[in-house]
Amino acid sequence: MDAAVSVSMTSGAVAERDDAHVWHPWSPVGPSSGLMIARAEGYRLWDVDGREYVDGASGAMNCSCGHGRAELVAAVGDQLRTLAHVDLSFGAHEPSGRLAERLAGLLGHGLTRTFFANSGSEGIEAACRIALNHWSNRGEPRHRIVSFERGYHGSTALCQSLSGLPAALPDLPSAVPVARVALTDEPRALTDPAACDRLLGAWERALDEPGAGEVAAVVVEPLLNAGGGVVFHPSFLAGLRRLCDERGVLLVVDEVFTGFGRTGEMFGFRHSGITPDVVVMSKGITSGYVPLSAVTTTDEVYRGFASDPVYGGLRYGHTTSGHAAACAVALATLDVIERDELVANARDRGAELLRGLGGLAGHAGVVDVRGLGLTVVVECSSAGTAARLREEIGRHGVLLRQQMSSLLAVPPLVIDAAGVRELTSRVLGAFAVAGGHAG
Numbered sequence: 001m002d003a004a005v006s007v008s009m010t011s012g013a014v015a016e017r018d019d020a021h022v023w024h025p026w027s028p029v030g031p032s033s034g035l036m037i038a039r040a041e042g043y044r045l046w047d048v049d050g051r052e053y054v055d056g057a058s059g060a061m062n063c064s065c066g067h068g069r070a071e072l073v074a075a076v077g078d079q080l081r082t083l084a085h086v087d088l089s090f091g092a093h094e095p096s097g098r099l100a101e102r103l104a105g106l107l108g109h110g111l112t113r114t115f116f117a118n119s120g121s122e123g124i125e126a127a128c129r130i131a132l133n134h135w136s137n138r139g140e141p142r143h144r145i146v147s148f149e150r151g152y153h154g155s156t157a158l159c160q161s162l163s164g165l166p167a168a169l170p171d172l173p174s175a176v177p178v179a180r181v182a183l184t185d186e187p188r189a190l191t192d193p194a195a196c197d198r199l200l201g202a203w204e205r206a207l208d209e210p211g212a213g214e215v216a217a218v219v220v221e222p223l224l225n226a227g228g229g230v231v232f233h234p235s236f237l238a239g240l241r242r243l244c245d246e247r248g249v250l251l252v253v254d255e256v257f258t259g260f261g262r263t264g265e266m267f268g269f270r271h272s273g274i275t276p277d278v279v280v281m282s283k284g285i286t287s288g289y290v291p292l293s294a295v296t297t298t299d300e301v302y303r304g305f306a307s308d309p310v311y312g313g314l315r316y317g318h319t320t321s322g323h324a325a326a327c328a329v330a331l332a333t334l335d336v337i338e339r340d341e342l343v344a345n346a347r348d349r350g351a352e353l354l355r356g357l358g359g360l361a362g363h364a365g366v367v368d369v370r371g372l373g374l375t376v377v378v379e380c381s382s383a384g385t386a387a388r389l390r391e392e393i394g395r396h397g398v399l400l401r402q403q404m405s406s407l408l409a410v411p412p413l414v415i416d417a418a419g420v421r422e423l424t425s426r427v428l429g430a431f432a433v434a435g436g437h438a439g
């Protein structure tokens with residue numbers, strides 16, 4: 001039994017050890033949050049004191065197939081017993097080939113060539129490098145990248161420079177010029193096509209900014225996750241695809257959060273009926289059981305790298321790029337998603353959850369409730385209000401994800417109707433206790 005699950009371990013002792021030795025990412029220096037999770041199953045979690053929670057955050061927004069899936073655990077063990085890994089810079093193994101082939105089949109439309117890394121950040125870093133080198137390989141260098149001010153694409157130096165979010169503010173100069181487009185309307189307006197037209201106008205101005213240099217790539221999420229759960233009308237991404245086509249700019253779609261069913265489609269860009277030039281995937285690709293990311297593009301982009309002056313190929317990679325065990329888990333994850341029809345479940349359960357939480361729109365301290373698939377967003381009047389409500393919701397046995405002033409309910413895609421009812425009634429109970437003093 002893992003030490004964290006040991007029945008003799010008290011929450012006090014776990015917290016003490018954590019406080020003494022663990023440096024938590026994206027967290028203030030100081031005592032740990034006090035949330036010590038010991039075990040999980042399906043869409044439920046238990047802390048070290050045995051308190052039970054509905055996991056409305058899917059672990060790290062990645063546990064789409066639910067916790068404790070025997071087939072995913074077996075995929076790791078089976079693969080490790082057969083072969084842990086071969087460095088893909090000088091060899092190959094079957095799981096990475098099978099996964100790349102499977103992704104090509106899922107993505108379609110000529111997206112056939114996959115590069116593997118370990119995290120979402122590394123995937124985005126690779127995608128930017130691919131896009132920039134694509135242009136230099138053609139002898140037509142383009143250096144600029146355009147992204148959303150409220151987008152989030154990871155925490156490497158290059159990824160952080162793509163974001164203007166206060167929490168991700170880069171502390172290093174950007175390696176390439178980046179233009180960041182601010183939202184033209186409040187997030188709650190952006191499900192409306194007219195607001196998306198205004199937003200596209202801002203993108204057009206950023207793409208054509210005089211004297212700023214040619215744009216190599218646009219990097220966008222189909223739904224802004226860390227930026228506060230911003231849901232766009234499908235016309236937005238369709239319009240952005242058109243703007244990129246008119247200028248020959250590569251469209252890189254960040255599916256790290258949205259990929260593999262989260263929005264009620266296998267990929268978030270499917271809502272807009274478009275095909276990106278590069279797709280970056282992570283999180284749900286292994287249901288969060290092991291780290292993996294994938295960057296898929298066209299064979300045309302790939303073949304262009306033959307003219308790279310050093311390798312005649314991509315000058316980027318990691319020791320564990322395409323780790324065999326991670327690829328094996330991803331294949332098992334895709335089996336579960338397809339066999340259990342989790343994309344359809346995300347759509348149906350998401351609609352129920354949005355209906356259930358929709359009434360909160362009239363609550364003091366709530367400015368909007370919106371959603372797409374199994375991503376339901378309760379936008380609060382401030383980040384402080386969201387934090388207070390999240391704590392109360394936690395006391396009622398539900399863990400939600402806070403993104404700026406929004407609370408995101410993003411449970412595992414395996415949640416059933418009873419689970420949605422339970423999550424909803426616990427959250428409504430917490431709001432009833434929070435009452436009028438939430439704002």
Ligand SMILES: Cc1ncc(COP(=O)(O)O)c(C=O)c1O
Nearest residue numbers: 119120121152153154225256257
């Ligand atoms: C949309 C998006 N892109 C990129 C990332 C970065 O992924 P990672 O934390 O695995 O580096 C995240 C992480 O939350 C994300 O939500």
